[in-house]
Amino acid sequence: MTTQTLYDKLWAGHVVKTREDGTALIYIDRQLLHEVTSPQAFEGLRIAGRKPWRLSANLATPDHNVPTTRNEREIGIEGIIDPVSKIQVQTLDDNCVEYNITEFKMDDIRQGIVHVVGPEQGATLPGMTVVCGDSHTSTHGALGALAHGIGTSEVEHVLATGCLIQKKMNNMLVSVNGQLNTGVTPKDVVLHIIGVLGTAGGTGFALEFGGQVFRDMSIEGRMTVCNMAIEAGARAGLVSVDQKTIDYVKGRPFAPKGDHWDLAVAQWNELHSDEGAHFDKVINIEGSEIKPQVTWGTSPEMVLPVSANVPFIKDGKTDTDKTSITRALHYMGLKEGQAITDIKLDRVFIGSCTNSRIEDMRAAAEVVKGKKVASTLIDAIVVPGSGLVKEQAEKEGLDKIFIDAGMQWREPGCSMCLAMNADKLGNGEHCASTSNRNFEGRQGFGGRTHLVSPAMAAAAAIKGHFVDVTNPNWAGE
Ligand SMILES: CC(C)[C@H](C(=O)O)[C@@H](O)C(=O)O
Numbered sequence: 001m002t003t004q005t006l007y008d009k010l011w012a013g014h015v016v017k018t019r020e021d022g023t024a025l026i027y028i029d030r031q032l033l034h035e036v037t038s039p040q041a042f043e044g045l046r047i048a049g050r051k052p053w054r055l056s057a058n059l060a061t062p063d064h065n066v067p068t069t070r071n072e073r074e075i076g077i078e079g080i081i082d083p084v085s086k087i088q089v090q091t092l093d094d095n096c097v098e099y100n101i102t103e104f105k106m107d108d109i110r111q112g113i114v115h116v117v118g119p120e121q122g123a124t125l126p127g128m129t130v131v132c133g134d135s136h137t138s139t140h141g142a143l144g145a146l147a148h149g150i151g152t153s154e155v156e157h158v159l160a161t162g163c164l165i166q167k168k169m170n171n172m173l174v175s176v177n178g179q180l181n182t183g184v185t186p187k188d189v190v191l192h193i194i195g196v197l198g199t200a201g202g203t204g205f206a207l208e209f210g211g212q213v214f215r216d217m218s219i220e221g222r223m224t225v226c227n228m229a230i231e232a233g234a235r236a237g238l239v240s241v242d243q244k245t246i247d248y249v250k251g252r253p254f255a256p257k258g259d260h261w262d263l264a265v266a267q268w269n270e271l272h273s274d275e276g277a278h279f280d281k282v283i284n285i286e287g288s289e290i291k292p293q294v295t296w297g298t299s300p301e302m303v304l305p306v307s308a309n310v311p312f313i314k315d316g317k318t319d320t321d322k323t324s325i326t327r328a329l330h331y332m333g334l335k336e337g338q339a340i341t342d343i344k345l346d347r348v349f350i351g352s353c354t355n356s357r358i359e360d361m362r363a364a365a366e367v368v369k370g371k372k373v374a375s376t377l378i379d380a381i382v383v384p385g386s387g388l389v390k391e392q393a394e395k396e397g398l399d400k401i402f403i404d405a406g407m408q409w410r411e412p413g414c415s416m417c418l419a420m421n422a423d424k425l426g427n428g429e430h431c432a433s434t435s436n437r438n439f440e441g442r443q444g445f446g447g448r449t450h451l452v453s454p455a456m457a458a459a460a461a462i463k464g465h466f467v468d469v470t471n472p473n474w475a476g477e
């Protein structure tokens with residue numbers, strides 16, 4: 001019997017037809033929709049006079065444009081000040097009513113960032129093909145699903161036909177072996193991997209994360225890692241199914257029940273790469289060598305351990321490298337060779353589809369508990385990924401911990417991850433951010449993003465600059 005990778009199995013299970021040139025039609029089990037990339041798709045359907053092929057395949061929620069302040073949220077859609085943002089959210093609501101698609105609207109406790117909501121609801125499941133007009137759809141691969149972002153015209157195609165034209169990718173395995181040191185988190189793991197691979201290293205591959213570190217990692221941690229597979233150039237990230245995956249899914253609202261559950265589990269137990277399966281590329285990393293990471297530049301691959309110094313221009317191996325270091329240092333307002341721990345912060349953002357789940361909230365709260373945010377900060381905001389994460393965090397008293405520390409506790413949404421709503425960085429401001437992208441202007445015009453883990457962001461909020469949160473004395477002077 002031939003051995004298969006997890007990706008090979010997921011692919012084979014969904015191919016409808018393959019052409020001689022390698023293009024294939026694959027069946028899509030789940031489409032998630034948000035307000036930014038769906039309006040033209042619905043418009044296309046309308047013009048063509050088509051209806052969604054399988055209504056129940058779709059699930060929608062607004063996330064990018066929603067306000068995260070309580071007052072604005074209470075007003076509802078009228079609380080969205082930016083007219084384009086308002087139209088997008090209104091249009092999603094209108095389209096979902098017109099086409100009878102399930103939507104968690106702004107005032108629904110189940111609303112949130114689409115990549116937090118899908119797994120939370122059991123709407124994304126092991127073995128599924130999952131798409132969304134959003135590059136961070138790779139997140140759902142953490143459950144052993146084949147999940148990737150698609151463009152708006154493809155959103156329309158999937159709505160209309162339940163299928164998508166694709167070419168099979170190559171297989172890559174990133175194996176992180178051994179154990180992580182205490183305080184090193186999934187975010188540090190994925191930032192480190194991107195540092196090794198580079199932002200193009202995963203291009204053309206389905207990127208499976210294997211090895212002891214991922215076996216030991218929680219499902220939410222695996223989501224953080226798969227979320228950023230796209231930042232390593234891979235459209236899809238994957239982790240094989242194990243008992244943790246099955247335990248995570250059990251009992252969620254959209255998950256199968258009764259006999260269906262047993263049938264599903266029997267199939268899900270096959271969703272792992274076979275012993276000896278062929279990967280086109282394999283990278284091995286030692287878990288114990290990974291340190292807390294901070295991005296210093298304007299690409300996720302410009303990342304270093306917190307104890308390091310930002311590069312010197314002469315460190316660039318090629319002229320192109322030297323130019324990009326020069327440009328990044330200039331944009332980020334950093335001096336070559338300066339210590340990362342000397343970077344002064346203006347704001348802290350804990351949230352985004354990378355790090356806004358309950359475990360992220362707990363990790364940040366544990367760090368700030370009983371402490372106060374540095375007086376030099378403009379603000380530090382904590383934005384849960386969904387209404388249900390918010391509710392759970394409040395049950396555990398995490399909101400109080402954040403508020404007592406001088407942080408803001410917000411309503412769910414993409415928030416300051418991207419400058420598409422009211423939460424933005426000012427020109428020149430430095431932000432410790434748990435999000436996933438740090439290109440120029442990502443969090444606001446002239447804003448300077450440093451990507452870190454929730455624990456690292458929380459410690460940076462207390463000190464006003466980066467510190468190594470794995471050092472037991474990080475809070476001391
Ligand atoms: C708005 C959306 C299309 C975009 C994406 O595809 O990722 C956004 O979510 C992002 O993170 O940049």
Ligand code: SF4
Pocket residue numbers: 063064113115134136352353354413414417418435436
């Ligand atoms: S939280 Fe950020 S990365 Fe995630 S979907 Fe929203 S904008 Fe994109």
